[in-house]
Amino acid sequence: EESYLVEQARRDDFEAFATLVTQTEAKTYNHLLRMVGNPEDAKDLLQETYLSAYKNLSSFKGESAFSTWVYRIATNHALMRLRKKNPETVGLDEIPIPTHEELKSRTISDWALNPREAVLKKEVRQLLDEAIQALPPTYRAVVVLRDIDGLSTAEAAGVLEINEGAVKTRLHRARIYLREALSPHFESEQAAEARGNG
Secondary structure, eight states: OHHHHHHHHHTTOHHHHHHHHHHHHHHHHHHHHHHHOOHHHHHHHHHHHHHHHHHTGGGOOSSSOHHHHHHHHHHHHHHHHHHHHOTTOOOGGGSOOOOHHHHHHSOOOOOOOOHHHHTTSHHHHHHHHHHHHHSOHHHHHHHIIIIISOOOHHHHHHHHTSOHHHHHHHHHHHHHHHHHHHHHHHHHHHHHHHHHHO
């Protein structure tokens, strides 16, 4: 059905394109909101994304799902918006995060980072969102695509137009950063539980 709708949309069938938008806009909006952290910006970018998609339908080869192609356009628009707002954003390599050896030597929560589960918990969701917003945009994009939106490494690589190895490297470093950023919350939670059981 998707390939049929795309083909019809290419023939200037706006209703077919509108159906494609309806099927993908909620996820695309949530993706953009996590990328830019602002509902108004996310709405603007959503419009820009689908306008670009409509104008460039001829370039969609159908090698991935339409939604994945739209994610690529949305992510590019979001990254451009973020670069304009913060042209001198530091890279993750410049953010002081612990190495594996340092993590092992610290008393740190054994909480296994799983953002997709964490977003379901109200008390953690805001902390996670803030930590994700603190990531440099290119790393934020990897976390949102892989851990929040649930794309595979290959799909995320396609969206970001980088190789799978780069996706894995960025995701690994970003997860360490997020774990470190959120660990004080879980450590204080564990300490409170220990006091309650004592």
